Amino acid sequence: MAFNKPRKRRKNSQKAEDKEDFSIKLNTNLDDNIENIKKLLDDPNDLVTRTFSIGHTKYTCAVAYIDGLTNTTLINQMIIRNVQAEVESPETKVSEAGAPLLDRLYNEWLSVGGVKKAYSLDDVSLAILSGNTVILVGGTDQVIIIDTQGGPERAVEEPTTERLIRGPKVGFTENIRTNTVFIRKRIRDANLRFQSYKIGRRSKKTLIVTYIDGIVHPNLISEVNKRLKTIDLDDAAESGFIEQWIEDSFLTPFPQLEHTERPDKVAQALTDGKVAILLEGTPFALIAPITFSNMLHSPEDYYERWLFSTLIRFLRYLAAFIAVFLPALYIALLSYHPGLIPYKLAFFIAASREGVPFTAAVEAFMMEITMELLREAGFRVPQPIGQTIGIVGGIVIGQAAVAAGIVSPIMVIIVAITAISSFSLPAYGLAISFRILRFGFMLAAAIFGLYGIILAYIVVNIHIVNLKSFGVPYSTPFAPSFKGGWKDIVIRAPLTTLGKRPGYMKPKDKKRMNKGGNTS
Known part of the structure; x- marks a missing residue:
């Protein structure tokens, strides 16, 4: 399988982004760290910083988050109240501040799943702006980042642009984690992979490349990742920005990536050996590669x-x-x-x-x-x-x-x-x-x-x-044609005869089912 190189205008665009990727280290003074966070974010009115004592000890810590982007119930019940309750317990002894105290918070007292440590002010600001909560402890230059993303979200609805009479009535939303859950519910395979990127110099949105390891051709993954790394934008407002940046040619009226709101369509594409791209903030996923005949097919077929x-x-x-x-x-x-x-x-x-x-x-x-x-x-x-x-x-x-x-x-x-x-x-x-x-x-x-x-x-x-x-x-499998490829182009042969995946994708695992004819 030959893969085209991205256009020359994208060359060295990643280097330009790397030049702005600087890191300001935190210090051991709690008040200074809080003040630096406020200065970096220009002290917005929705930034919440609360300093509180750890139980009856003399040690203090602080939490910082953006109101509206976080789950405040989780912050109050599972973080602040939980930490204070643990420290006030007679069995709990706190004798050291700084890094030892932060380690105890990290290992013992926080009853939440998504927890990690950070060391730079840039990581802290990105975490806060992404809807996470940061815990700062005096006497250490480390912080704890907790996944508390929340806020208003659109409910799951039927796709508005791809309605079906028979089929699932669930469509993607603007929440990228909800979208990955939809895919995992349809493909419960340990080989399902999600590669994450941060797209946009200013927006730093999450972009996820998903595929099934063991089916997809390795060269396809390599080419997709190479093109995504060349993206140099302030903000990718919608997946259309990604599509226009990584497509093979812009001098054509035909789309070279397919966009869809349907999780079942993405799941079908992944099992065929294709790659899907999900972007935070949009319900439209991208599927690559595609052919002309793919655009005339529907999941309902x-x-x-x-x-x-x-x-x-x-x-x-x-x-x-x-x-x-x-x-x-x-x-x-x-x-x-x-x-x-x-x-x-x-x-x-x-x-x-x-x-x-x-x-x-x-x-x-x-x-x-x-x-x-x-x-x-x-x-x-x-x-x-x-x-x-x-x-x-x-x-x-x-x-x-x-x-x-x-x-x-x-x-x-x-x-x-x-x-x-x-x-x-x-x-x-x-x-x-x-x-x-x-x-x-x-x-x-x-x-x-x-x-x-x-x-x-x-x-x-x-x-x-x-x-x-x-x-x-793009004309595959009309020309070049593949053995058995005509079984699923204009006609849709009986399901039991579609025993192999599309041959033009060169999948590592060619068989779709144990019984059935050859379609590749």
């Missing part, structure tokens, strides 16, 4: 019986063809090749276009642009209003345009069928690509007719064949 799933896939491929070519074919046939239209249909179209002042090309471009405006307006306004704009706006504008004689009724029908076909595609990223290509084919048809459509189709195919996603040809 494997939840239904193979005959029904095969029929649905045939409909998707037909919808993809209609979404790209139908307006262009209308322009080409009416403008250059009317002899190819059956004579009864030709008479009907001619009668419906009587009085229309525009050519077929201008008519098609006007209606398609109007449809795109209605689609975008429906997305941007509140949901109830968006549905009204999409339905009422389309009907009213289409009817008014026909009544005014600006467009023909057949053009309204063609635009409506094209829009419905584009909505039936399971991958939103591919649907956007087809919307771009549709206008390119329409322009080619307006200039050269059917010959223009054929030439544009050849150019797109040449581009797809040369496009790669992390070294995997």
